[in-house]
Amino acid sequence: MAKSVTSRALALLGAFDAEHRGLRLSDLARRSGTPLATAHRLVAELTRWGALAREPNGEYVIGRRIWQLGLLAPVQSELRTAAAPFLHDLYAATLATVHLAVRDDLEVLYIDRLSGHDSVPVISKVGSRLPLHPTGVGKVLLAYAPEDVRTRALGRLTRVTAYTVTQPARLLEQLRRVRAEGYATTGEEMSLGACSVAVPVRNGDDVVAALGMVVPDLRRQLPRMVSALRVAAHGIGRTLASAQWKRGLAPR
Template identity: 45%
Template sequence: MATRLFRILDAFSSERSALTLSAISRHSGLALTTTHRLVGELASWGALERDSQGKYRIGLRMYELAALAPRGPVLREVAMPFLGDLYEATHQNVQLGVLDGLEVVFVERLSGREAVRVVSRVGGRLPLHATGVGLILLAHAEHAVQEAVLDAPLKRFTSKTIATPQQLRRVLAEVRRNGFVISDGQIELSNLSVAAPVHDETDTVAAALSVVVPSRGADPRALIPAVRAAARGISRALGSPRALALPASARREAASRAAPPSRTREESLGDAE
């Protein structure tokens, strides 16, 4: 019973947001009579809604349930001030994604009228190997997840898409070493992204943050400090111990302020006299 209900809900997508009863039957692979009965039950509960044209859409009850997901709206609420600051600094696409299976799911995206066009959307999915946020999440994922992605065919979107396991392993090692990634032209040749990890209260990478800008004329390395600062701010708000600790540069600065001033050679000679 539950499996058939899930098959009906799975018939909907961003490209198929409104479906007739026969279309739901066709995409779910269920008999029309079974579809009619189950769609009626889902509509009564609020999981589906019927519009004025007789087509069905996902209902608000599903949105209410999604709001309870800790990696969705809760994470989004914590992250929004930092996403907003990064957007104001760049006026480009700012994205927040989480790992789900072997894909990245985008839980938030801020975009302006002048921002470069992107294929991602809130609630949308993309492969881990071909996106900045995906590479961050994959680099810090469990070994079994990494191997599953490396063993599967790597879908090529452009001539710059990572297409071999050897190349992907090398990039993932660089991500772990550097703490950020620049993904240039992997989904669309006209775009590049800079991404960094977001840590939770256990210091586990719970999400990844990125900014997507036009490839032409962009200086991605100039964006790294802002992206990492935003990711660190979200991590701090989530209670990450490593984010709450002072970075090495700040520790050195604090130590230099606390240390007594060094004495000049003349002062030392004066003491000796």
């Protein structure tokens, strides 16, 4: 079946990711599986509309129009707005890198981040995606995910560092402890020299996000960090619930 114009345009936009933020026309065509002549025509249209922008070096990047539309998504606007003051409080209290993330199928989608002062290697960026199993926020989200999601994730346990947990039984035990203790930790599983701790963010009974911090060492002050994260996560959840009541969305 021939691809529609819409599917080809979406494929071109989907060619961009965290590792490919700028692409030349030939790379766009190759990564999207679009004939070069078709890519040339569609890229020109997308650029005129503002979905793409052309840099002086000839590369195309995501345009401001897409960024403006992205800000309208509920996961961006409502959750980020509710979480912002609590993220800043966490950062001020700890000076650690603070993350707010949601699950996008089998990946962590980072929707906000405040960078810490410590020289800790942090590879996540706002809008970037990482695997669930080697990240603190990912383990929280995986622990509270539907059973079929965990099953699929357990079949894709790739090794990122020498410390990444890739044994299904061991990861399942960690997820059980997350649900029992209410927080997750990692030790250099995503980046050497970086450890993380994370807690769930709830809206009512539903876990809607994960809140985490990245630090060089978890052996010091872990209880204090967990406590600070829980206070912030509770505040975010309370703000979300309050916003829903005001819009009349909460059950009566």
